[in-house]
Amino acid sequence: MTTNLPQNISTPTLLRLPSYLDVIHRAKNAGKTRLSSAEIGKELGYGSVQVRKDLASVSNAGKPRTGFDIYKLEDDIRDTLGFNEEKNAVLLGVGHLGRALMNYEGFRENGLHILAGFDVKPTHDSTLKDKVLTLNELEAFVAENVIDLAIICTPASEADRAAETIVNAGIKAIWNFAPTTLHVPDEIVVQNENIAESLGVLWYNMINKKHD
Amino acid sequence: MTTNLPQNISTPTLLRLPSYLDVIHRAKNAGKTRLSSAEIGKELGYGSVQVRKDLASVSNAGKPRTGFDIYKLEDDIRDTLGFNEEKNAVLLGVGHLGRALMNYEGFRENGLHILAGFDVKPTHDSTLKDKVLTLNELEAFVAENVIDLAIICTPASEADRAAETIVNAGIKAIWNFAPTTLHVPDEIVVQNENIAESLGVLWYNMINKKHD
Numbered sequence: 001m002t003t004n005l006p007q008n009i010s011t012p013t014l015l016r017l018p019s020y021l022d023v024i025h026r027a028k029n030a031g032k033t034r035l036s037s038a039e040i041g042k043e044l045g046y047g048s049v050q051v052r053k054d055l056a057s058v059s060n061a062g063k064p065r066t067g068f069d070i071y072k073l074e075d076d077i078r079d080t081l082g083f084n085e086e087k088n089a090v091l092l093g094v095g096h097l098g099r100a101l102m103n104y105e106g107f108r109e110n111g112l113h114i115l116a117g118f119d120v121k122p123t124h125d126s127t128l129k130d131k132v133l134t135l136n137e138l139e140a141f142v143a144e145n146v147i148d149l150a151i152i153c154t155p156a157s158e159a160d161r162a163a164e165t166i167v168n169a170g171i172k173a174i175w176n177f178a179p180t181t182l183h184v185p186d187e188i189v190v191q192n193e194n195i196a197e198s199l200g201v202l203w204y205n206m207i208n209k210k211h212d
Numbered sequence: 213m214t215t216n217l218p219q220n221i222s223t224p225t226l227l228r229l230p231s232y233l234d235v236i237h238r239a240k241n242a243g244k245t246r247l248s249s250a251e252i253g254k255e256l257g258y259g260s261v262q263v264r265k266d267l268a269s270v271s272n273a274g275k276p277r278t279g280f281d282i283y284k285l286e287d288d289i290r291d292t293l294g295f296n297e298e299k300n301a302v303l304l305g306v307g308h309l310g311r312a313l314m315n316y317e318g319f320r321e322n323g324l325h326i327l328a329g330f331d332v333k334p335t336h337d338s339t340l341k342d343k344v345l346t347l348n349e350l351e352a353f354v355a356e357n358v359i360d361l362a363i364i365c366t367p368a369s370e371a372d373r374a375a376e377t378i379v380n381a382g383i384k385a386i387w388n389f390a391p392t393t394l395h396v397p398d399e400i401v402v403q404n405e406n407i408a409e410s411l412g413v414l415w416y417n418m419i420n421k422k423h424d
Contacts, residue, residue: 009416010257011257011413012224012228012258014412014413014416015227015409015410015413016224017412018406018408018409018412022393022404022406026393045222045223046224080412080416081411081412081415081416082411082412082415082416082418082419083412085415087415095312095315096308096311096312096314096315097312097316099308099311099312100307100308100309100311100312101407102308103307103308104309104407105367105368105391106391106406106407106408107408107411110408110411110412112408112411148418149414149418155317156317172418173414173417173418175410175411175414179317179318181234181238189414189417189418191410191411191413191414191417192234193407193410194230194234194318195313195316195318195405195407196230196318196319196322196324197227197230198227198387198403198404198405199293199294199319199322199324199387199403200226200229200230200292200293200294200295200322201223201226201227201403202361202385202387202401202403203293203294203297203299204221204226204292204293204294205385205401205403206294206360206361206384206385206401207294
């Protein structure tokens with residue numbers, strides 16, 4: 001675990017960082033090695049002051065006249081977001097969404113490994129590459145494996161009970177996909193995922209394009 | 213369709229708006245009717261200048277000394293994000309993620325209705341509340357129904373072909389969950405969804421809490 005991670009990066013900046021990775025990825029595919037903050041901003045619709053401020057908080061890959069070394073910048077952003085670290089997770093609630101996440105191909109490049117899913121009843125599902133265990137096996141599984149975080153994919157009504165099981169098993173971080181607010185002790189880090197969030201952006205852009 | 217929608221709201225502001233809805237929801241549950249920008253900012257970790265700026269761009273529910281009327285503010289935010297509009301969608305790629313979205317309970321309150329799913333082969337799946345048709349039925353389905361947007365949940369390798377089918381059927385907006393960049397004509401509005409985005413926020417907060 002690196003100790004020279006930058007401190008005090010705001011959540012809005014953290015949430016913008018993956019969009020910079022997308023721009024870098026496209027630039028690399030186009031054979032580029034450097035990008036200016038103006039080029040990056042234009043691609044994303046951010047002002048170049050915003051771009052410079054965001055990126056200065058995570059990297060010193062930018063140079064006054066030549067712009068950013070995108071290979072170094074990519075690595076620094078991935079370090080900040082922990083995408084270069086291997087992380088082990090368990091997942092609670094193996095319904096459709098839980099299955100989708102257990103098989104999601106995008107997680108591997110972010111260093112996330114879901115070691116097992118847990119549900120109220122055991123499932124023998126050949127379409128899942130990972131095993132599904134019953135919830136009362138969680139504590140023993142966590143004792144035997146190094147688990148960094150738990151993912152909650154239960155219905156909203158079951159989410160607090162799942163969180164309690166997770167906390168009792170000694171896991172300190174929860175990624176919550178259930179559409180509800182969890183009640184957990186202060187020392188537990190929770191990140192809520194709201195799949196519908198970017199629907200509003202799509203809708204707004206649709207309306208304003210129609211009005212062009 | 214309302215014509216008095218605010219113009220020129222930045223994408224970062226749009227992406228923050230749902231977090232304000234969360235705060236309003238919690239305040240309503242606690243029996244409150246008003247919130248100050250300082251209270252909202254404290255809850256979300258945003259500065260109060262940021263809060264005032266974001267909310268002034270979508271609502272005039274804020275008053276100098278008494279703060280925001282949260283019922284009016286909620287309605288204005290929902291209007292901006294289109295959550296008060298009924299929207300019909302089709303979904304392409306009925307794998308695990310597609311099934312999860314077709315059954316996702318959180319979409320209803322955002323006005324989104326997925327009328328049907330489409331896949332290369334028809335599926336008779338009693339766990340899905342909506343029907344699954346074959347891809348070559350899409351064009352006829354779109355001709356018979358008012359469809360506002362299409363959701364792509366195919367593997368990355370199939371996403372461009374799905375987008376082509378969507379565009380040929382006359383749909384102008386795409387919500388893309390496939391982890392790839394689509395190649396579509398300029399007039400098509402695309403919103404990419406990267407499920408892994410907030411994983412970085414969780415990770416960053418874990419590391420910094422450990423170092424406290």
